[in-house]
Amino acid sequence: MYFFEEQVLDKDRIYLRSEKEGSVTYGELDCFCKEMGTHMEKRTLVFLLCQNTAGSVLGYIACLRNRVVPLLLDCKMDYNMLKDLICHYEPDYVFAPKGHQGYSPDERTQLVYEAYGYNLYDISKETETKLNEDLALLLTTSGSTGSPKLVRQSYENIQSNAESIVEYLELNEKERPISTLPMNYTYGLSIINSHTLCGATILLTEHTMFEHEFWEYFKAEEATSFGGVPFTYEMLKRIQFFHMDLPSLRTMTQAGGKLSRALQKEFALYAIKAGVKFVIMYGQTEATARMSWLPPECVLEKAGSIGISIPGGAFSIVDGELVYEGKNVTLGYAKCKEDLAKKDERHGVLYTGDLARKDEDGFYYITGRKKRFLKILGSRVNLDEIEQILKGRYKDVCFACTGVDDRLDIFVEKGAGLCSEEIVDFISKKIKMNDGVLQVRQIDSIPLNHSGKIHYRELEEM
CATH class of the missing domain: 3.40.50.980 (Rossmann fold)
Structure with a gap:
């Protein structure tokens, strides 16, 4: 059923x-x-x-x-x-x-x-x-709410992923998750699906976590869990979350991008002290929602890892790319009305587009995006890696990297008070790159899409 x-x-x-x-x-x-x-x-x-x-x-x-x-x-x-x-x-x-x-x-x-x-x-x-008989749901691809390109999800996709999430998070009818993400975003929707499956009570608010009304509602309704993307956790630290009194909180989950190791460790230490589970997860709309989870007891030891595959799923690495197999792999894309009648085009196998490695204990680590590379003076440069290096050096500062071959653009918020020349000097020495190909651009704020991820397309058009 x-x-x-x-x-x-x-x-x-x-x-x-x-x-x-x-x-x-x-x-x-x-x-x-x-x-x-x-x-x-x-x-x-x-x-x-x-x-x-x-x-x-x-x-x-x-x-x-x-x-x-x-x-x-x-x-x-x-x-x-x-x-x-x-x-x-x-x-x-x-x-x-x-x-x-x-x-x-x-x-x-x-x-x-x-x-x-x-x-x-x-x-x-x-x-x-005309609709394929297995088609249950359509979602936009991450970061492209206005694009006609949609992800086709089946009834089996959403059911199997909900069952898996309930299993590894050990959810039951006593859960009271509070909404922190849009329900049209795959991560936010997976919270609704999994908690509906286990008969829980879902708390809905349109206030953000950065408003005091949200936390008043959280406490009044005794919320037990929330989910967030990396930006959520960066902002939680800024609003002094570690000093809040939240006796009902039992679980925090994170997905939607890579959390810096430093911040992951800070929230892991908070979770241990507060007796709360902190679960790192990895997923894509193309896999319904979740593909991996990092058990909370491993969150410090395996900082930076996306963990292991969810129950019912399996990972492999093919030519450096992370490949996932499971019943939650969606049917494929739709780019026009006629595509809604298409059959399953993936057959349970998803090439994620993420580059990855596996350690000796079987835990996986994302090392970058297959398409998030530039060629600078003949060398391949991983943009995600540059961002992580910058975040490791300048704590609590938001960076975003884009560019074209032979030019790397580093975006940073003006409010951070950083000197562009200092950033250029640091990166050029860190990765042994000629500083002439680096350009730091100070902007008012890093643009985010509806799910809280960096909107790279908007940055590229600046």
Whole structure:
């Protein structure tokens, strides 16, 4: 039985606690899914404009349960990008927050259902959208919310990954995770999936971890866990997280990029002192969510490692590239409406695009991206490695590296108060590179995408 289907549970158990809508029980979830299902035809396509609210999560579960395929999008995405996607894929429905400024129904649309602050619009169209029978969910590729390139996930993909996460994190119905990431981002969605599977209570807030209202809600609702990307943990240190009193906290997870070794060790030491599990994870949208985890008892000894493969998965290294096999490897990409009918193109094998090594104990380490290389004066330069060297030298400073062959661009925030000449001198000596090919660019802030990762494309266009 899939995690999103009606379960034999205590129907009065709280499924969601939302700052906006209050509590929703598992019994009310079942009723909502049945009601919404009467307004949608099965095997159709819906654009779901996501928020961390009850209406958004319930709409997602209702789509899966009724065999309607949702494309999850940030409700704050640019209007023109949304309009282009609608023209590109021609959805049958749009599920959007009431009064949403980015979606304007036209004469082709009809409001057919409304609940929990959301409206369901039926879009009349002349042609039918053909969907592969295994297709369950569509997500944008990381960092490209406006791109027509989507990841096709199957019902088996999301079920197997949720089961694996529940197993290695040892989740149960007593968990109370709090939302810290967008649900249209694969990491944020995996938290919803895994905790729905184990019958937990999910706490929803649209406040960020950098607002005092978030921590008030965290304490009032006795949240037990949160997840974050590297930027999240960099900022947590800045806001004096180590001095907070959070007696209900049991687990912290990190994914979405490589955390510096120094910061990983700081949070590991905090976790040991506080009696909290700190779990480093690695994943991609193309693998549904998670591919590896670093057991918390190894987080100090194996600092910098992504750990071992998740239950049910397996790693290998082919010509330096990390390759993953498992039931959570997705069906492939879609670049147009016709691609939604495609069959499984990966057959459980994913070439990650990450370069990696394995140590003598079987733990894996990401050493860079296959495409994050430049050729400088005839030598290959790993941009991720340069960033890690800089972060190791200048603690708590955010750097980003881009460039073209024979020119390396190093971006740093003006507020860090660093001298460009000093950075150039340090890197040129550290990696034995002519300082004439280095360029330091001081900017107001490093741009981040919706999931908190560095937006390299925007930097390249500066």
